Amino acid sequence: MSELPPKSSIKRWFLTTNHKDIGILYLLTALFFLIFGGLLALLFRVELLSPAADFLGESGYNQAVSTHGLLMVFWFISPFAFGFANYLVPLQIGADDLAFPRLNALSYWLYLFSGLLFGVSFFQGTTFAGGWTMYAPLNTPAYMPGEALGATSVVLALIMFVAAVTLGSVNFLTTMYRMRAEGLRMRDLPIFSISINLTVWMMLFAFAALLAALVILASDHIVGTSYFAYEIEGSTFATDANNDGASMLWAHLFWFFGHPEVYIVFFPALGIMGECFQTFTGRRLVGRKWFILSMVLVALQSFIVWMHHMFLTGINLNIKTIFMATTIGISLPFDLMVFSLIYTMIKGRVRFTTPFLFSLGALLLFILGGITGVFLGAVVLDYQFRGTYWVVAHFHYVMVAGATALFGGLYYWYPKMTGKMYDEFLGKVHFAVYFVGFNLLYFPMFIAWETPRRVFNYPVELTVWHNLSTVGAFVLGASFLIMFYNMFVSYFHGEEAGDRPWKYATSAEWAVSSPPPLENFDGVPSYASGQLEFLDEAEVAQRQSDRDGTGTGGATVADGGTGGTATDGGTAETRSAETGAAGGTGLATAETALATETGTAEPTAHDGHVSHASIWPFLISLGGFVLFLGLSGVRTGSMFYESLALVGGVVTFGSLVGMAQEPFFAPEPVIAERWPYGGVEKMKLGMWTFLASDIVLFGAFIGSYAFIRFSYGWEAWHELIPEAHVTFPGLVNTYLLLASSFTVVLAMVAAERESKWGVLASLGATFALGIGFLINKGIEWIHLFNLHGSAAFPEGWGITTNLASSTFYLTTGLHAAHVIIGLVIVAYMAVRTWGGAYMGNEKPIEYFGLYWHLVDIVWLFLFPLFYIL
């Protein structure tokens, strides 16, 4: 752990783990990608001035369009929203920081380096050119010109980005369920924090499905599996396979992620609109409860509408009808939200500040975007509109409407983040130019809707509309010059904003100075009395003892039964109910206390000072960047790329060990609102949240296998598998893995009993069993690779042989990778046990066990599916 340098020092920005610093980093980096993606858009808008590829050329146009989409959707909008989330959610919920500050820094650096990897792809011949939806088999190397290294880099950059997102989701969920100020129920959170909570829930599950899709695509790119291989004859990628499901598999996986992604992008914007409408009308959201319920409903429904993106594929009419109904259905809660915002304006008194103008603009644009989307949700209309500029116009009216609200958020919180007021006049000018540019850019696309999407060619009579669009694009782009000028000059010369520049702003970030101090609050925030107050140490200790009193029953009656309980009796009751519901009573309290001290699974030698700095997140991400860059070119056999992969791997691994070794103190609040995870300490909740996403990852892998096999013919599938692929090795591995789960449990029991040799023996056995598992798998794989005598598989049954071999090797390979990661952790824990760790503190072993047992559970399904059935 190192000290955090001042903000003026460059070093600070590489070291910081503070949520506000990281929020600023996210905002600035996202704005960089806005410019990046925006310039690409201007380039192809120039190309579209005439219906011919006379500026960028065919490939250049495809690259610009594809990368514009990917950069804007992944590297700009969501990270921009998460800049605000990073900065504001801890403040709004009354926490000092996020639950895992170093993981938060790691999320940011992975995000930045994934974007840099994307940037490097432009210099690897051609970058990704196959559309932002990355449809496969179109985007597998067999169907791409040249070496397609740039495309592989982009796929890998996305994998890195998803890693950042997953860590972020785990972090935000753990924070919001473990660190809310006393008395702050979930439903009482400010509307922006509620929107972020729902966003991260969607992210947790949706991005895991995308990760599965990307890993499969990357594997088709790098390893040569044939998940998406379609035309088999004469292909070097696969033989003897007939993969009817190939193109649909990608569409299902991608859109299963892709539709929730729309709301992942839009929800934070909705939260900001809610905040701005409340603040600048001076009125609570009309029907706030229903607004929140609508958002919850949309978050759930978002997972059952994805096939409306596939109405023109070969899916059957029944499923189209069902998904048309769910799609129309999801517009209903949105109607409620829109009316809530409109009525809030009517009931309140509007103050037309810049943030409000952007929020109102976002609402208007979203209404248009939403309604035109309902057209696309109707199967018959979609037959006409699919693949045209109607779709392009619609989703820009939705997505960029979201971005509009985010820019409003930037103005809204600028005074809080900088302590300076922006120039209101320039802000309004920005809005006016932005709004005109936006509509001039996108509205003509509705009129010229017959333009085919994704190609540079269009009917000549539509030229005038495209020229208007291009003019609009430049107006929209230019409006940002006003914003950047305003923000830059105001930072140095703006008026002092004060703590609360907006008269009717009520959430907790306005109760602290602008910008807020490093650890946010002077006292401990509490809402137990019905409004925000800050408790001093004595009051916190009092409430804690009250809580322990209720938790442990009679033991502390003398302590808890004083007048203190009476004064805040309501709180004490809440606490009691909470711990009771958690089923933990006294144990839950004791566990929580323990987790505060040991939950980081790190040496606890700290002096009580909260840590704010670590270089490891940066180094891990740097290593990951080099590793992935190397992987993008290993299939060429180039020494350069192989060396990069090796060096990157070593740096990543070394930095991970460095981070594990680093003492870092990030305590949980002593008193907090924790429903519904009151009895689940921070690390355990974080682990379970991560495992939930891992369940989706493996589920999507197994689902992909099932889908391809189902498409091929479930029982006919056997013809793709050699006789030599028998049950026995799988059974042996099942025994080994089950036994290793058992020994991990024994290690936990031994640690409870403070038996060092017991822990060492159990962990040693786990390690040996895991190694046995891998050796057995290795022997089996080598045997299958070399079935040269086999009549059916004269070349052996290799990774590229057919669909069955591809799914077998990749799915069990992903599982084996999980085993290897687990074994590295086991080895690390064994070394620490030798040094005396875990005695009487079995928690870290328990957390590891949760992971290991999940790996075991996954195998319990892989075994029958890949060995017996």
Add this chain to the structure above:
Amino acid sequence: MSHTKLYTIVFGVLFVFATVQALVETVGLLESNYWLAFGIIMVLSVIKALLVAGYYQHLRWEPRSVSYLAGGGLLVALALTAAAAYSIV
């Protein structure tokens, strides 16, 4: 009953169930009645998974909200698989 004893019993059951799954194939049930064998084998896998989750991951003793969290992930994956498969029936 001590926890160690409980864990050992669970291990025993898991071991036996895995063996039974392999035996279903050995006795030739897959050839004679594939879907019955399929059902038996998958049900055994589900029971095994529930045992590991319930006892080794101690979900039995955790607040229900943790099980809902993991179950949510499972539900998402099953919805994807089932609907995708149904779409090409």
